[in-house]
Amino acid sequence: MQTMKTILGAAFLVISTALAGNADPMPAAEVKAFFAEGGFAATAGSKFTFSGNGTFAIQHSNGSEKGTYTVGADGTVTRMRDGAKKPDVFFIDLNAKGKKVIVYTSGQYKGKKFPLK
Numbered sequence: 001m002q003t004m005k006t007i008l009g010a011a012f013l014v015i016s017t018a019l020a021g022n023a024d025p026m027p028a029a030e031v032k033a034f035f036a037e038g039g040f041a042a043t044a045g046s047k048f049t050f051s052g053n054g055t056f057a058i059q060h061s062n063g064s065e066k067g068t069y070t071v072g073a074d075g076t077v078t079r080m081r082d083g084a085k086k087p088d089v090f091f092i093d094l095n096a097k098g099k100k101v102i103v104y105t106s107g108q109y110k111g112k113k114f115p116l117k
Contacts, residue, residue, distance in 0.1 A: 023103065026092040028075045034092065034100075035071075042102070042114040050077075076105075084108075092116075 026034065034040070035050035042048070047059045050069060056079055058065045069079035080087045088107030092100050100116040 023091070024094045025075050026094055026100070028071050028073055031071050031075050031077065031092055041117045043117055044114060046114070081108075 036052060039047055039049040045061050048056070049058075050056045054068050054070065056065075056067060056069050065081050067079060067081040067084070069077055071077055074091075076089060076091050078087045078089050086107060088104060088109060090102050090104045090107075090109070093103045093113075095101055102114040102116065104110050104112050104114075
């Protein structure tokens with residue numbers, strides 16, 4: 001059963017990365033270091049804080065979100081919003097110009113990309 005989960009997880013990552021185009025996902029160690037630097041913001045205005053204790057808070061112009069998160073070995077971030085039934089999964093893509101972009105592969109924002117400042 002664990003092998004099947006591993007295969008499905010790998011297939012999911014390959015498919016989601018392919019859907020994101022020429023993605024250059026940030027490695028897990030770099031994601032953790034980026035989160036440890038403090039808060040960051042999307043060009044659309046949302047402000048993100050991912051704490052070292054596995055909690056996050058996001059402030060949007062029309063409200064806020066908070067909950068818990070984990071960073072997978074492949075750099076994929078799985079975050080569970082308080083009160084949500086399913087997690088949101090994303091990776092941080094480093095596009096050709098070296099700028100960071102959050103790319104959601106599942107959950108509420110599936111298929112959306114949010115460039116970071």
